Amino acid sequence: MAAQTKSNIRRTFSVGQVLLCTLAGLGVMMLFICLFAALLVRRSLPQTLLAPFSTIAACLGCFSAAWLLARLRGENGLLCGAIIFAAGFLLLCGWSWINGSQSIEGFALVRTLLLLASSSAGGYLGMLWAEGHPHRR
DSSP: OOEEEETTSOOOOHHHHHHHHHHHHHHHHHHHHHHHHHHHHHOOOOOGGGHHHHHHHHHHHHHHHHHHHHHHHOOOHHHHHHHHHHHHHHHHHHHHTTOOHHHHHHHHHHHHHHHHHHHHHHHHHHHHHHHHHHOOO
8 A cells, every 4th residue: 555645645624724814804804894885875875785794794705714724724715605605694694683683685595695605715816825825844
């Protein structure tokens, strides 16, 4: 039997990595929510922009979290995106349930698909970034 090299050994996902990247994505999302809130107040924009701005902030958070997870791992970018999407989706569903929302909005499906697309894109780009910039040891 041939000896296994480091490149042949599959690294498993750790809960710590997923949690760290999810928290980083939440931080990015909160940063953009604060920026959008300041923009809404400073420019006196209508409140109808709250839903699109919050969706953009959530998508940027999922994108950055998936990018970071795929960048740390260096492989399985789409799987990293799917894991971050699942974490983000569960957080959003939990937050809606805590706030007493019992109905599903018409915009919820669009928001979910946008989160999935941004997480997948972030994971894929993070994997490409990791391949293009090998770790130096």
